[in-house]
Amino acid sequence: MxxxxxxxxxxxxxxxxxxxxxxxxxxxxxxxxxxxxxxxxxxxxxxxxxxxxxxxxxxxxxxxxxxxxxxxxxxxxxxxxxxxxxxxxxxxxxxxxxxxxxxxxxxxxxxxxxxxxxxxxxxxxxxxxxxxxxxxxxxxxxxxxxxxxxxxxxxxxxxxxxxxxxxxxxxxxxxxxxxxxxxxxxxxRPEIFRHRQLQASKLAMLELLTASAEMELDFDKVEGIIERDTSLTYLLLRFINNPLFNKRNRITSLRHALNYMGEVEVKKFIALLALSNLSEGQPDELLQMSQVRAKYCELISLALREHDNPPTGFLTGLLSLLDAMMEQPMEDLLEKIPVDEKVKAALCGEQNLLKDCLQLVTFFEAAHWVGIKSFALKYNLKQKLLHRYYIESLKWACAMHASARSKS
Missing domain, CATH: 3.20.20.450 (EAL domain)
Structure with a gap:
């Protein structure tokens, strides 16, 4: 059963x-x-x-x-x-x-x-x-x-x-x-009456997040950002070497990662790394919730045959709690990141497919079973599939969290 x-x-x-x-x-x-x-x-x-x-x-x-x-x-x-x-x-x-x-x-x-x-x-x-x-x-x-x-x-x-x-x-x-x-x-729920000060490393991470959101990843630009802070190299490799995805080979460089994992997966890891650093000082659950949302929105997007590059579903879920992490309005934050217009619209509350995917995962967070059923009917997907994807997303996020803790 x-x-x-x-x-x-x-x-x-x-x-x-x-x-x-x-x-x-x-x-x-x-x-x-x-x-x-x-x-x-x-x-x-x-x-x-x-x-x-x-x-x-x-x-x-x-x-x-x-x-x-x-x-x-x-x-x-x-x-x-x-x-x-x-x-x-x-x-x-x-x-x-x-x-x-x-x-x-x-x-x-x-x-x-x-x-x-x-x-x-x-x-x-x-x-x-x-x-x-x-x-x-x-x-x-x-x-x-x-x-x-x-x-x-x-x-x-x-x-x-x-x-x-x-x-x-x-x-x-x-x-x-x-x-x-x-x-x-x-x-x-962000306290938008006060803004977190972006330090140098935070600015570098925001630049890295911006680079990962571009249609084609500019590895020269990414390496230039990383070179300004040597700790970023270690942090990036720590996430890319997650055993859930890389069980045989050890990734030793960004270029190696591109060849071994492919540009789409590398971009997702860069975005995840950047967000984990930007959320420093905030509760771990915000990042874990973002990870679950990212994986879930990605899986649903693929089920609906949305194959945009960069993976817009993943990015939508990952950035969905950025306002809470940074304690700033989402609209202000998205002005600093050239994300896809569909992603920006969904994160700002406009109704589209990505917004529906994001809303679906919040239905799971609230155990809103009627909302889940409505989504399944609207997009002609089996409820069993929606629930299986959620469990897969939880497992993925738990593995990411465990990997990061074991290597920190």
Whole structure:
């Protein structure tokens, strides 16, 4: 059976990725079933036993997974490694002796249990001895009520997750309130009232990014940029030597890379390298999200027989969070980079094919299954293919991240 999956990052107070919430559906037919989405999530997890490999989706991070009543009572979470998962108990479950005993048993085996969308209902009291994490939907519960509940929960050594944090101001507010973790899109919203100063190395990287966006790669220009900063040579080769793509030969020069990998692949690596340097000082998740988006938009573009050079889908996804990384408006940044007009239009919000591809990957980030289905119908692509490409993109981004960390 094929598993449909989406992941949503959970951050710590340092805005580092601490975990991912993993969401599943089970087929094209009932990707949007007439049952509780949380129940569908736990059913497909049980059916597939995560046969695609949980670590392929989360890397070295924890996985938060929703479980419904039946799967908890039948102890299905115990088929997973307790050091790699957090068991989320969804807010719709009925609490009775059977559920309490099941949670007690699961907790005794070393699993961390979390309450999702906590509403302070008295029914949860019976489960509190086994709960180590509580998640608040900050869009559903008033902030005043949340602030009343936090002190008591913190005294009980319960860690708190704020869900649906949409702005940086909200992140700071709930961080100061005592929350430990945060889930939402606040990282991708730039603070455009302040601009990051572009230092010499940043300017060089922006020039490199510009060169990679041109129709034909000028290797003389690229080498001239790299010669101004010898560390760029090492950084470039570090990414090009990624074992996911180059398993036999070691790339020793830019010219060698061109001959071995081809101009299109080299340009993608140059763009990726430049963006990773430009995002320095920002949370790693922004770059990882950009990598996933880049690979996914590339795969979808190819499925739609878009073979532009440079690969416009890859570049669209890769640059889609540049405004958040640089804390400047996207329109201002794109004036400095001569990217393809279709790429620029998509990144500035104009509707076109690339914009649709970019929107599709954000549907996965939000587990917006209806949006995914609509895209599939619009472009006559199978939903199964769209989900498979997303998993491939997650694996690619995880491999890139692991390679960079091992060589840093």
């Amino acid at each position: 094929f598993a449909y999956v989406a992941r949503q990052p959970i951050f710590n107070v340092a805005r580092e990725t601490y975990a991912y919430e993993i969401l599943f559906r089970n087929s094209e037919q009932n990707c949007f079933p007439d049952i509780s989405p949380d129940e569908a999530t736990s059913r497909i997890l049980t059916a597939t036993h995560l046969s695609f490999g949980l670590e392929e989706i989360t890397g070295d991070k924890l996985a938060y997974i929703n479980f419904h009543r039946d799967t908890l009572i039948n102890h299905f979470p115990t088929s997973l490694d307790p050091t790699k998962v957090v068991i989320e108990i969804v807010e719709t479950v009925e609490v009775d002796d059977a559920l309490v005993n099941a949670c007690k048993h699961i907790c005794s085996l070393g699993y961390s249990l979390a309450l999702d969308d906590y509403n302070a209902d008295k029914k949860w009291q019976a489960l509190m001895p086994f709960i180590s994490i509580i998640k608040f939907d900050v869009r559903e519960m008033k902030q005043e009520r949340i602030s009343e509940l936090v002190p008591e929960l913190k005294r009980s050594n319960i860690r708190l997750v704020a869900e649906k944090v949409e702005t940086y101001e909200e992140f700071k507010r709930f961080r100061d309130m005592g929350f430990d973790y945060f889930q939402g899109y606040f990282l991708a």
